[in-house]
Amino acid sequence: CHIDYRPAADLLQGRTILVTGAGDGIGRAAALAYARHGATVILLGRTIAKLESTYDAIEQAGGPQPAIFPLNLEGATHSDYLDMAETLYQEFGRLDGILHNAGLLGRITPFEQYNPELWAQVMQVNVTGPVWMTQALLPLLKESSDASVVFTSSGVGRKGRAYWGAYAVSKFATEGFMEVLADEMENQHAIRVNTLNPGATRTQMRRTAFPGEDPEALRTPDDIMPTYLWLMGPDSQGVSGEKIDAQPPRQ
Ligand code: NDP
Numbered sequence: 001c002h003i004d005y006r007p008a009a010d011l012l013q014g015r016t017i018l019v020t021g022a023g024d025g026i027g028r029a030a031a032l033a034y035a036r037h038g039a040t041v042i043l044l045g046r047t048i049a050k051l052e053s054t055y056d057a058i059e060q061a062g063g064p065q066p067a068i069f070p071l072n073l074e075g076a077t078h079s080d081y082l083d084m085a086e087t088l089y090q091e092f093g094r095l096d097g098i099l100h101n102a103g104l105l106g107r108i109t110p111f112e113q114y115n116p117e118l119w120a121q122v123m124q125v126n127v128t129g130p131v132w133m134t135q136a137l138l139p140l141l142k143e144s145s146d147a148s149v150v151f152t153s154s155g156v157g158r159k160g161r162a163y164w165g166a167y168a169v170s171k172f173a174t175e176g177f178m179e180v181l182a183d184e185m186e187n188q189h190a191i192r193v194n195t196l197n198p199g200a201t202r203t204q205m206r207r208t209a210f211p212g213e214d215p216e217a218l219r220t221p222d223d224i225m226p227t228y229l230w231l232m233g234p235d236s237q238g239v240s241g242e243k244i245d246a247q248p249p250r251q
Helices: 025-036 048-060 078-092 116-142 165-185 204-209 222-232
Strands: 016-020 040-045 067-070 097-100 147-152 191-197 243-245
Touching (some): 016 025, 016 116, 025 048, 025 097, 040 048, 040 078, 067 078, 078 116, 097 116, 097 222, 116 165, 147 165
Parallel strands (some): 016 040, 016 097, 097 147, 147 191, 191 243
């Protein structure tokens, strides 16, 4: 956990970073934080109005001009990711980081009642989409001299818990895929691969999962940005294959 990390003002200067789910919650905060520290941010998500709002906030703060890439991870196919890679290659020539942040909660429900369509949907958005997106973007990452690929995990991706169904399984899969890819990239390219567990954070997803909880008791997305910046920037060079926490566990 690097919640006390103090990033340099120009930490991500000159870097191009893709953030998925950049229209809301933690993804929006990360896109703004990366831009504030100098990055050109590619804002990917499914609701264009929300991406535009993040875009405007970056421009208003005087950050480098971002780009919007609308994509629904649920419907996207392998060839959509190849098209995406081609577009980003033409536009930017390389990628210095990906924050795989978009995620779907599905439903908190006993496994006996879990709906198979919803299960498939959660796996698609949380695992399959990010996996093929990453494969398509590897050539762009290899163009970078210091690329950081960050997958978003969860406490239930490290220890299973009753009723968390497909969401927990998708986060375990994310942890597993991260280990496979990190191992393949070791000593081959300047690409490091890690998972980041934000911990309980004040967003819409958290409210849906814990409707009885007081949101004021939770850290905000902005509060956890130091760890997000550390893992995306050069201060975490050499760290790969690790499971990182964005905040200390709550008492
Ligand atoms: P939010 O629900 O607030 O935001 C999720 C983002 O993902 C939204 O921008 C959403 O887009 C996007 N998204 C969802 N489905 C798709 C899709 N099919 N295609 C493209 N984008 C999609 O969640 P959080 O900010 O809380 O969560 C961010 C990440 O952190 C997730 O991976 C989550 O699992 C993880 N996490 C969060 C915790 C917390 O306490 N908040 C704890 C542990 C992990 P749209 O706005 O258009 O719906």
